[in-house]
Amino acid sequence: DTGVSQDPRHKITKRGQNVTFRCDPISEHNRLYWYRQTLGQGPEFLTYFQNEAQLEKSRLLSDRFSAERPKGSFSTLEIQRTEQGDSAMYLCASSLVGRENTEAFFGQGTRLTVV
Amino acid sequence: KQEVTQIPAALSVPEGENLVLNCSFTDSAIYNLQWFRQDPGKGLTSLLLIQSSQREQTSGRLNASLDKSSGRSTLYIAASQPGDSATYLCAARAGSYQLTFGKGTKLSVIP
Numbered sequence: 001d002t003g004v005s006q007d008p009r010h011k012i013t014k015r016g017q018n019v020t021f022r023c024d025p026i027s028e029h030n031r032l033y034w035y036r037q038t039l040g041q042g043p044e045f046l047t048y049f050q051n052e053a054q055l056e057k058s059r060l061l062s063d064r065f066s067a068e069r070p071k072g073s074f075s076t077l078e079i080q081r082t083e084q085g086d087s088a089m090y091l092c093a094s095s096l097v098g099r100e101n102t103e104a105f106f107g108q109g110t111r112l113t114v115v
Numbered sequence: 116k117q118e119v120t121q122i123p124a125a126l127s128v129p130e131g132e133n134l135v136l137n138c139s140f141t142d143s144a145i146y147n148l149q150w151f152r153q154d155p156g157k158g159l160t161s162l163l164l165i166q167s168s169q170r171e172q173t174s175g176r177l178n179a180s181l182d183k184s185s186g187r188s189t190l191y192i193a194a195s196q197p198g199d200s201a202t203y204l205c206a207a208r209a210g211s212y213q214l215t216f217g218k219g220t221k222l223s224v225i226p
Contacts, residue, residue: 006158033213042119042204042216043159056213091158093214100146100166104206104214106159 004107006092012113013082020078021110025094032075033093033104034067036060043091049075050097082114117142117209121217128195129225136190136220138205143183149214150179150190151204159204163190195224 005024013019025032030051035043046065047057051072061067064082069075079086089111093104118141128134138148147166151159163172163179165188171180178191188205202221206214 004158031212035214040218042206042218043214045213045215048213058213093159100168101164102147102208102212103161103164104149104208105161106151108158111156 004092004094004105006090006107006110008110009108010111010113012115015082015084015114017082018078018080019082019112020076021090021092021112022074022076023092023094023107024074025092026105029094029096029105030072031095031097031102032069033095034075034077035091035093035106037089037091037109038087046077079112082112084114087112087114117145117207117215119205119207119215119217121203121205121220123220124218125221125223127223127225130195130197132195132224133191133193134195134222136192136203136205136222138188138190138217140186140188140207140215142207142209143186145183145207145209147208148179148181148188149206149208150177150188151206153202153204153219155202162203192222195222197224197226200224 033048034046037043049069064080089109093106150162165181176193202219204219206216
């Protein structure tokens with residue numbers, strides 16, 4: 001296993017179009033997280049799954065955003081009716097269930113540009 | 116609400132110097148704190164994880180410390196190299212299991 005994998009690495013879309021990103025976590029990890037990072041800022045939490053259950057969503061996740069993890073393995077993040085403000089790096093991370101020893105591993109991210 | 120601050124925002128040092136990056140957090144009820152490295156346009160690489168019951172962790176030339184009572188962590192880099200140039204992010208994990216990140220310190224190591 002080579003780590004967390006995200007696809008595509010880059011996406012350019014026109015305003016108003018829908019986009020979907022995929023994340024494949026480290027195979028034995030049952031937690032999967034999505035974050036968004038804009039230029040010069042740290043990543044901001046969007047949502048996370050434990051197995052197939054979506055347990056927490058940030059207020060940043062507007063109604064145009066939806067995430068799924070149908071079989072508790074890979075996850076998709078869809079943005080409908082994209083806006084220029086959605087331009088950002090979308091990062092996926094995974095971890096095992098735990099407390100103090102829970103270490104998150106991140107993918108290379110998907111860079112979204114809305115024109 | 117947890118807030119994480121990193122100072123300085125940018126740092127430039129000559130090759131070979133030892134340096135310290137600072138991270139502070141407002142809520143001391145954390146499970147752990149993680150330090151990451153991010154190269155331009157890339158994802159995050161985990162460097163060190165310090166559990167709340169630990170005081171420090173070491174990996175090679177890196178040493179991270181944690182003082183929960185004062186809400187501070189430091190990342191010490193020994194004998195810096197040009198390849199260490201990157202943005203360094205710290206992130207605190209609290210009860211909701213999400214990580215709260217600082218804005219990062221952009222490090223430049225000059226040959």
